[in-house]
Amino acid sequence: MVTAGGFLSFLVPALISGTQASVDYPPLPEDLTTPYQQRLAIYGPNAVSVGWNTYAAQNRSCVQYGSSPDSLKSQACSSQSSTYDTSRTYSHTVVLDDLTPATNYFYKIVSTNSSVEQFLSPRTPGDETPFNLSVVIDLGVYGADGFTVDSSKAKKDDIPSIEPDLNHTTIGRLAATVDDYDVVIHPGDFAYADDWYLRPKNLLHGEYAYQAILEQFYNQLVPISARKAYMASPGNHEASCQEIPYTTGTCPEGQHNFTDFMHRFSDTMPRAFLSNSINHTAQQLASKAHSLSNPTFWYSFKYGMAHIVMIDTETDFPDAPDGQDGSAGLDGGPSSSWTSSRPILPEAFEGLFYRYGVDLGVFGHVHNSQRFLPVVNGTADRKNMTDPKAPMYIVAGGAGNIEDLSSVRDKPSYTEFAYADDYSYSMLRVLNRTHLQVDFIRSSTGEILDSSTLYKSHSSPFVVQ
Ligand SMILES: *[C@@H]1O[C@H](CO)[C@@H](O)[C@H](O)[C@H]1NC(C)=O
Ligand SMILES: *[C@@H]1O[C@H](CO)[C@@H](O)[C@H](O)[C@H]1NC(C)=O
Ligand SMILES: *[C@@H]1O[C@H](CO)[C@@H](O)[C@H](O)[C@H]1NC(C)=O
Ligand SMILES: *[C@@H]1O[C@H](CO)[C@@H](O)[C@H](O)[C@H]1NC(C)=O
Ligand SMILES: *[C@@H]1O[C@H](CO)[C@@H](O)[C@H](O)[C@H]1NC(C)=O
Ligand SMILES: *[C@@H]1O[C@H](CO)[C@@H](O)[C@H](O)[C@H]1NC(C)=O
Ligand SMILES: *[C@@H]1O[C@H](CO)[C@@H](O)[C@H](O)[C@H]1NC(C)=O
Ligand SMILES: *[C@@H]1O[C@H](CO)[C@@H](O)[C@H](O)[C@H]1NC(C)=O
Ligand SMILES: *[C@@H]1O[C@H](CO)[C@@H](O)[C@H](O)[C@H]1NC(C)=O
Numbered sequence: 001m002v003t004a005g006g007f008l009s010f011l012v013p014a015l016i017s018g019t020q021a022s023v024d025y026p027p028l029p030e031d032l033t034t035p036y037q038q039r040l041a042i043y044g045p046n047a048v049s050v051g052w053n054t055y056a057a058q059n060r061s062c063v064q065y066g067s068s069p070d071s072l073k074s075q076a077c078s079s080q081s082s083t084y085d086t087s088r089t090y091s092h093t094v095v096l097d098d099l100t101p102a103t104n105y106f107y108k109i110v111s112t113n114s115s116v117e118q119f120l121s122p123r124t125p126g127d128e129t130p131f132n133l134s135v136v137i138d139l140g141v142y143g144a145d146g147f148t149v150d151s152s153k154a155k156k157d158d159i160p161s162i163e164p165d166l167n168h169t170t171i172g173r174l175a176a177t178v179d180d181y182d183v184v185i186h187p188g189d190f191a192y193a194d195d196w197y198l199r200p201k202n203l204l205h206g207e208y209a210y211q212a213i214l215e216q217f218y219n220q221l222v223p224i225s226a227r228k229a230y231m232a233s234p235g236n237h238e239a240s241c242q243e244i245p246y247t248t249g250t251c252p253e254g255q256h257n258f259t260d261f262m263h264r265f266s267d268t269m270p271r272a273f274l275s276n277s278i279n280h281t282a283q284q285l286a287s288k289a290h291s292l293s294n295p296t297f298w299y300s301f302k303y304g305m306a307h308i309v310m311i312d313t314e315t316d317f318p319d320a321p322d323g324q325d326g327s328a329g330l331d332g333g334p335s336s337s338w339t340s341s342r343p344i345l346p347e348a349f350e351g352l353f354y355r356y357g358v359d360l361g362v363f364g365h366v367h368n369s370q371r372f373l374p375v376v377n378g379t380a381d382r383k384n385m386t387d388p389k390a391p392m393y394i395v396a397g398g399a400g401n402i403e404d405l406s407s408v409r410d411k412p413s414y415t416e417f418a419y420a421d422d423y424s425y426s427m428l429r430v431l432n433r434t435h436l437q438v439d440f441i442r443s444s445t446g447e448i449l450d451s452s453t454l455y456k457s458h459s460s461p462f463v464v465q
Contacts, residue, residue: 024212026212026219029055029113033111033113034054034055035111036055036222038050038117038222039225039230039265040119040227041231042229042270042303043097043269044122045122048121050094051093051267052109053090053091054092055088058092060079061092061094062076062078063108067103072106075110076095078093084254085253088211091263099121099122102124102127103120104118104121105118105119120182126305128305129304134428135426136185137362137363137397138400139170141216141217141401142168144199145216146217170424173443180427183228185308186233187232188364189235189238189397190238191213191217194237196210207241210255232261232265233311236314236365241255258314265295265296266295270295271291271299272286272300273290274290294316305430306430317348359454360391361392361394363394364396367401367404367420368398369394369395369398369449370394370395370417371395371417372415372416373385373414375412376390376391385455386455387455396424398424423442424443435453436456
């Protein structure tokens with residue numbers, strides 16, 4: 001969300017480059033093959049991608065893996081290593097395929113300075129084992145460049161056992177409870193690197209500060225992203241070096257048009273899965289979705305009983321903020337005002353969600369937690385939570401970031417829960433093929449702030465309403 005603070009700071013010169021000396025870059029390792037910013041993702045029904053960055057280019061990037069930590073018998077490699085202007089690091093991606101479903105694997109990124117980590121391979125689409133899925137949005141970096149920058153606003157983290165980089169309230173909670181969920185979805189707004197100018201120390205070093213925040217943030221995420229499939233899609237804070245209309249054009253090469261995000265995630269996120277249905281039409285449609293998907297922006301994946309579609313709310317639909325002539329100015333059109341309610345979104349998507357029987361819509365951007373009854377066109381579904389036709393919606397944008405929480409201003413009549421007192425995130429518990437439990441968790445304490453269960457009969461496999 002664009003806060004008032006963000007808009008005022010827009011008067012600050014967009015980008016003044018100086019030396020990198022005073023920016024908080026993480027220290028360079030002696031061993032330049034050391035993997036950083038490790039990230040896993042579900043890449044297919046039997047495949048997991050492993051992404052990481054190093055401070056030197058590598059001709060060959062490999063991952064060894066196997067079902068026991070001291071017997072990593074398989075190896076997968078890639079010969080691509082990518083970087084971009086202003087980045088200090090090189091991205092690598094290796095795909096591990098032919099995995100046995102729902103099995104614990106151990107893996108080691110091949111380096112003279114790396115350790116063995118583990119992950120659970122994806123559950124087969126249709127597997128009816130219950131599982132939990134964490135939702136974080138609007139997360140932000142922790143530390144002097146992040147949400148502790150103004151001590152009057154900062155919500156201090158006091159999780160005692162997480163040291164030393166994990167004092168991010170929400171990252172700390174997710175790390176401490178890493179065995180409680182299988183997958184994380186993070187649909188947008190990651191490091192808030194584009195808010196570098198909110199720290200006075202960074203003002204003369206924008207180009208470097210932007211990169212330093214990205215490096216810090218993706219290192220802080222490692223205890224989660226190197227253990228769990230971390231499914232990413234972009235938000236407005238991934239777009240460019242500044243989110244403010246008119247100034248994005250001044251961002252240097254490498255810091256506009258989602259460049260870092262694409263280098264980091266485009267090769268690690270999946271395409272829509274192919275279908276193994278015997279229904280020929282279903283096969284053809286899945287095949288078309290596979291070819292049309294454009295990870296990390298638009299893609300879908302299946303995990304056990306869930307089919308999850310990641311939608312890019314920035315580009316590629318009529319009047320999208322970062323699309324041609326959009327309000328964010330990425331393609332330099334007339335800048336209309338960019339409101340937090342973003343009325344273009346319902347216009348573009350709500351009808352589709354209803355028509356195809358979406359169970360739950362998950363949104364962020366607004367920095368708090370909210371839950372709504374199943375609703376369509378502003379009217380609550382009269383069946384409430386018991387087999388409604390309309391989708392249920394949540395806002396899960398209270399995970400913590402430099403712009404702070406935003407109070408809940410409008411509460412439409414179908415609001416069931418609204419919370420902005422402390423950082424929080426959501427946990428989706430897929431109980432069985434008809435019941436989905438949606439919880440909100442207070443990051444600092446782990447307490448469940450709100451819990452509700454949606455029942456959908458799912459009487460036919462293809463919904464067209
Ligand atoms: C090895 O990696 C760790 C981070 O995992 C880093 O702190 C350390 O400096 C590295 N060692 C060398 C020799 O580069
Ligand atoms: C990578 O390949 C290039 C060209 O073949 C070679 O010059 C370079 O030494 C190699 N680098 C490493 C780290 O092996
Ligand atoms: C899901 O979370 C609940 C509550 O934390 C926990 O009791 C349960 O074991 C978790 N289920 C799985 C499959 O991880
Ligand atoms: C993290 O929190 C612990 C316990 O509250 C504290 O001792 C430590 O100094 C904190 N570390 C950082 C880097 O803030
Ligand atoms: C096959 O799938 C299509 C949609 O993908 C659906 O409309 C049709 O009813 C299905 N046919 C059968 C026999 O299930
Ligand atoms: C942004 O990147 C996309 C995909 O690489 C490209 O199609 C588009 O032309 C770029 N837009 C600008 C303004 O650079
Ligand atoms: C919602 O409104 C649109 C536009 O007015 C209309 O086409 C659609 O039928 C409505 N949907 C429902 C379920 O009422
Ligand atoms: C909808 O159902 C929930 C429980 O599932 C209940 O708390 C709430 O009062 C109901 N709301 C309406 C408007 O019926
Ligand atoms: C699904 O889970 C709900 C909530 O725990 C339970 O009430 C229901 O009986 C379960 N349904 C089946 C078919 O197991």
